[in-house]
Amino acid sequence: VKxxxxxxxxxxxxxxxxxxxxxxxxxxINPGARIIDVTHQVPSFDxxxxxxxxxxxxxxxxxxxxxxxxxxxxxxxxxxxxxxxxKKYFFVAPDNGVLSLTLKSEEVEQIIKITxxxxxxxxxxxxxxxxxxxxxxxxxxxxxxxxxxxxxPVQDYKALDKLEPIRKEREIIGSIIYADKFGNLITNIPxxxxxxLKKEAGKSKLTLLTKNKKxxxxxxxxxxxxxxxxxxxxxxxxxxxxxxxxxxxxxxIKAKVSDTVKIVIRSPREKVIAxxx
Amino acid sequence: VKxxxxxxxxxxxxxxxxxxxxxxxxxxINPGARIIDVTHQVPSFDxxxxxxxxxxxxxxxxxxxxxxxxxxxxxxxxxxxxxxxxKKYFFVAPDNGVLSLTLKSEEVEQIIKITxxxxxxxxxxxxxxxxxxxxxxxxxxxxxxxxxxxxxPVQDYKALDKLEPIRKEREIIGSIIYADKFGNLITNIPxxxxxxLKKEAGKSKLTLLTKNKKxxxxxxxxxxxxxxxxxxxxxxxxxxxxxxxxxxxxxxIKAKVSDTVKIVIRSPREKVIAxxx
Amino acid sequence: VKxxxxxxxxxxxxxxxxxxxxxxxxxxINPGARIIDVTHQVPSFDxxxxxxxxxxxxxxxxxxxxxxxxxxxxxxxxxxxxxxxxKKYFFVAPDNGVLSLTLKSEEVEQIIKITxxxxxxxxxxxxxxxxxxxxxxxxxxxxxxxxxxxxxPVQDYKALDKLEPIRKEREIIGSIIYADKFGNLITNIPxxxxxxLKKEAGKSKLTLLTKNKKxxxxxxxxxxxxxxxxxxxxxxxxxxxxxxxxxxxxxxIKAKVSDTVKIVIRSPREKVIAxxx
Numbered sequence: 001v002k003x004x005x006x007x008x009x010x011x012x013x014x015x016x017x018x019x020x021x022x023x024x025x026x027x028x029i030n031p032g033a034r035i036i037d038v039t040h041q042v043p044s045f046d047x048x049x050x051x052x053x054x055x056x057x058x059x060x061x062x063x064x065x066x067x068x069x070x071x072x073x074x075x076x077x078x079x080x081x082x083x084x085x086x087k088k089y090f091f092v093a094p095d096n097g098v099l100s101l102t103l104k105s106e107e108v109e110q111i112i113k114i115t116x117x118x119x120x121x122x123x124x125x126x127x128x129x130x131x132x133x134x135x136x137x138x139x140x141x142x143x144x145x146x147x148x149x150x151x152x153p154v155q156d157y158k159a160l161d162k163l164e165p166i167r168k169e170r171e172i173i174g175s176i177i178y179a180d181k182f183g184n185l186i187t188n189i190p191x192x193x194x195x196x197l198k199k200e201a202g203k204s205k206l207t208l209l210t211k212n213k214k215x216x217x218x219x220x221x222x223x224x225x226x227x228x229x230x231x232x233x234x235x236x237x238x239x240x241x242x243x244x245x246x247x248x249x250x251x252x253i254k255a256k257v258s259d260t261v262k263i264v265i266r267s268p269r270e271k272v273i274a275x276x277x
Numbered sequence: 278v279k280x281x282x283x284x285x286x287x288x289x290x291x292x293x294x295x296x297x298x299x300x301x302x303x304x305x306i307n308p309g310a311r312i313i314d315v316t317h318q319v320p321s322f323d324x325x326x327x328x329x330x331x332x333x334x335x336x337x338x339x340x341x342x343x344x345x346x347x348x349x350x351x352x353x354x355x356x357x358x359x360x361x362x363x364k365k366y367f368f369v370a371p372d373n374g375v376l377s378l379t380l381k382s383e384e385v386e387q388i389i390k391i392t393x394x395x396x397x398x399x400x401x402x403x404x405x406x407x408x409x410x411x412x413x414x415x416x417x418x419x420x421x422x423x424x425x426x427x428x429x430p431v432q433d434y435k436a437l438d439k440l441e442p443i444r445k446e447r448e449i450i451g452s453i454i455y456a457d458k459f460g461n462l463i464t465n466i467p468x469x470x471x472x473x474l475k476k477e478a479g480k481s482k483l484t485l486l487t488k489n490k491k492x493x494x495x496x497x498x499x500x501x502x503x504x505x506x507x508x509x510x511x512x513x514x515x516x517x518x519x520x521x522x523x524x525x526x527x528x529x530i531k532a533k534v535s536d537t538v539k540i541v542i543r544s545p546r547e548k549v550i551a552x553x554x
Numbered sequence: 555v556k557x558x559x560x561x562x563x564x565x566x567x568x569x570x571x572x573x574x575x576x577x578x579x580x581x582x583i584n585p586g587a588r589i590i591d592v593t594h595q596v597p598s599f600d601x602x603x604x605x606x607x608x609x610x611x612x613x614x615x616x617x618x619x620x621x622x623x624x625x626x627x628x629x630x631x632x633x634x635x636x637x638x639x640x641k642k643y644f645f646v647a648p649d650n651g652v653l654s655l656t657l658k659s660e661e662v663e664q665i666i667k668i669t670x671x672x673x674x675x676x677x678x679x680x681x682x683x684x685x686x687x688x689x690x691x692x693x694x695x696x697x698x699x700x701x702x703x704x705x706x707p708v709q710d711y712k713a714l715d716k717l718e719p720i721r722k723e724r725e726i727i728g729s730i731i732y733a734d735k736f737g738n739l740i741t742n743i744p745x746x747x748x749x750x751l752k753k754e755a756g757k758s759k760l761t762l763l764t765k766n767k768k769x770x771x772x773x774x775x776x777x778x779x780x781x782x783x784x785x786x787x788x789x790x791x792x793x794x795x796x797x798x799x800x801x802x803x804x805x806x807i808k809a810k811v812s813d814t815v816k817i818v819i820r821s822p823r824e825k826v827i828a829x830x831x
Binding site for chain 3: 289290291292293294295296297298300301302304305308312321322350351352353354402403404405408409
Binding site for chain 2: 012013014015016017018019020021023024025027028031035044045073074075076077125126127128131132
């Protein structure tokens with residue numbers, strides 16, 4: 001087995017026969033494959049959340065891992081299925097943008113449009129191409145099959161709109177991109193951007209604003225926060241996170257994905273404004 | 278390892294110590310075993326749903342896979358535990374009907390009533406025979422132990438009532454047998470039956486009726502449907518499914534397992550009736 | 555691979571990138587490691603529930619299994635991370651009491667405070683030490699690295715308050731320590747304690763009291779109970795459990811973890827009291 005690890009990311013849930021079918025198909029073709037479940041709990045049809053989940057963990061996997069990413073609202077349509085080879089990894093996914101966040105951080109070497117029916121299951125449905133086309137391709141790839149055998153090279157892949165924070169004069173305008181199981185709210189604002197703003201602020205301090213809340217406490221870790229207090233910190237992906245100690249910030253401030261988050265340099269006047277509210 | 282794959286289907290959920298105990302027991306007996314989780318989310322005690330889950334994916338697994346199927350409301354009672362060998366697979370399960378849907382599609386070679394205590398854990402509870410009896414048997418089986426060593430051959434296994442659709446003059450009367458994570462409603466009506474009815478219909482069209490809804494759109498794939506529209510299609514198991522694009526048909530029409538579904542040949546008069554409603 | 559099995563218990567859930575990150579880190583360091591998910595559904599920050607989950611299944615795992623137990627509300631603080639070697643197993647966990655219930659039943663051979671940065675990921679966050687420190691240590695340990703190389707030996711680990719039942723004159727006073735997926739309520743009262751009380755009771759019978767309910771039926775297994783009836787039995791861990799047939803006792807009596815449970819010798823007078831209520 002040359003590329004033994006196949007990592008699965010889907011929106012299939014874990015209740016049905018979907019995930020098991022993928023695994024069965026893979027192991028029938030390559031009994032030596034080692035399958036790792038990343039998650040199957042991506043919200044149904046949510047390409048953006050799936051793309052973030054992939055992005056947030058793929059770097060930690062062994063080189064040559066094959067990521068099989070099936071969030072595929074267009075199943076059965078003419079949207080292509082891609083195999084992308086980067087310097088370190090392989091990705092098999094529908095061409096709907098789910099890979100774009102990750103591929104921007106990787107050195108892309110080859111993009112193949114998967115078309116060679118030889119590698120598909122004999123009977124094919126129009127509603128489960130994950131099982132009938134993508135899983136077998138991942139399995140053959142894990143056995144060492146050359147990417148070029150699966151179909152013709154293509155030039156590009158579909159990209160999602162960028163969700164990058166905007167840097168303005170005395171502030172950063174970003175948004176919430178993910179709420180985790182603990183209710184921590186992950187923003188798209190990288191630590192580095194905040195560090196720069198902090199430098200410019202000199203003696204003034206920074207404040208995070210979201211959902212009519214003004215969050216001034218910056219903490220190093222969750223356990224440094226006081227109970228009941230909202231604070232922000234640098235999360236494990238290097239992005240600013242809003243959190244509260246041993247409770248759900250998401251529930252506390254009723255924020256959700258795509259809500260706006262600003263980080264601003266606090267002016268002396270600002271305190272007064274805060275009181276007026 | 279002669280039969281390395283052990284696939285687990287249970288109603289244990291994933292929160293408790295149940296599944297981990299099965300895995301520990303298996304790996305202590307056969308460290309070379311490779312365990313695949315089919316699902317542990319079968320609704321508690323729901324033999325019929327468990328039987329469908331097994332049926333819907335087992336064919337995709339490698340030959341000689343051992344399916345350990347534990348939906349077992351009768352645990353601790355005198356209901357037998359069976360080991361069934363078919364031409365391609367092995368099944369270990371309580372004899373309560375959970376295997377019947379699958380075994381009807383398989384060539385059964387041997388049915389063994391598991392009784393040989395030599396293969397059970399030393400300490401046995403009356404409430405977790407999955408851990409104390411079935412998991413060890415599956416593990417020993419995976420090491421190559423002959424089925425006959427686990428107990429005496431028996432003639433039969435318990436079968437669930439058949440849930441097959443009825444073919445009438447100008448219609449098929451079936452029912453919903455499964456609602457998946459996306460809210461697609463899977464019926465027991467096979468594609469082949471509908472194709473036949475379609476032929477007989479000649480120039481008339483077919484309509485699906487359920488829960489006071491008349492569904493006339495037939496689509497090839499989910500993404501072919503218009504948003505908001507209810508339609509039916511052939512699902513990935515070859516059965517008719519009711520769906521709606523990127524949303525839950527189950528929620529939309531408040532249908533559930535065992536609700537009746539008819540597919541009828543539409544008569545010219547029918548349109549009038551539809552309008553009168 | 556000398557210690558191939560790494561068993562994971564966390565409160566991370568299965569929706570996010572947390573568990574996948576642990577697995578990626580482990581497999582990048584030791585591609586031969588075999589990872590087993592015990593559960594990731596421990597309630598957030600709930601050290602006591604996590605400690606019970608570990609305790610309830612660890613004995614069934616193969617010798618030399620490494621348990622990576624991450625319920626870690628103190629992440630990023632100065633709380634130590636421990637590696638504990640017992641006669642049969644290894645445990646890697648924050649020193650917050652999550653191991654204590656298990657270690658009391660094991661022969662502890664070595665307690666190491668993990669400090670050697672050589673084994674950590676290069677970039678370290680303050681919010682995900684499971685990924686950055688504990689997972690790599692477990693992976694190196696699985697490759698055969700000697701425990702002493704991870705840091706200095708220490709004398710002790712943090713222990714949770716004991717939750718043992720109290721034996722009084724004619725009764726046992728215990729509590730509910732776990733509610734499983736089926737709604738069975740597991741108490742901390744061991745079978746042996748009840749057997750002793752039963753002996754002392756002579757001709758009198760025992761009754762279980764909780765939440766204003768008097769439960770007199772004792773059953774051998776779930777399926778022995780009558781539908782709708784509350785009963786108690788000896789569960790698969792050897793503790794007294796409150797259950798009801800094919801339904802949730804937890805929902806039925808609205809009991810939850812830490813509610814008091816008494817088992818008393820029924821006196822003739824008691825029947826009268828029951829009627830007066």
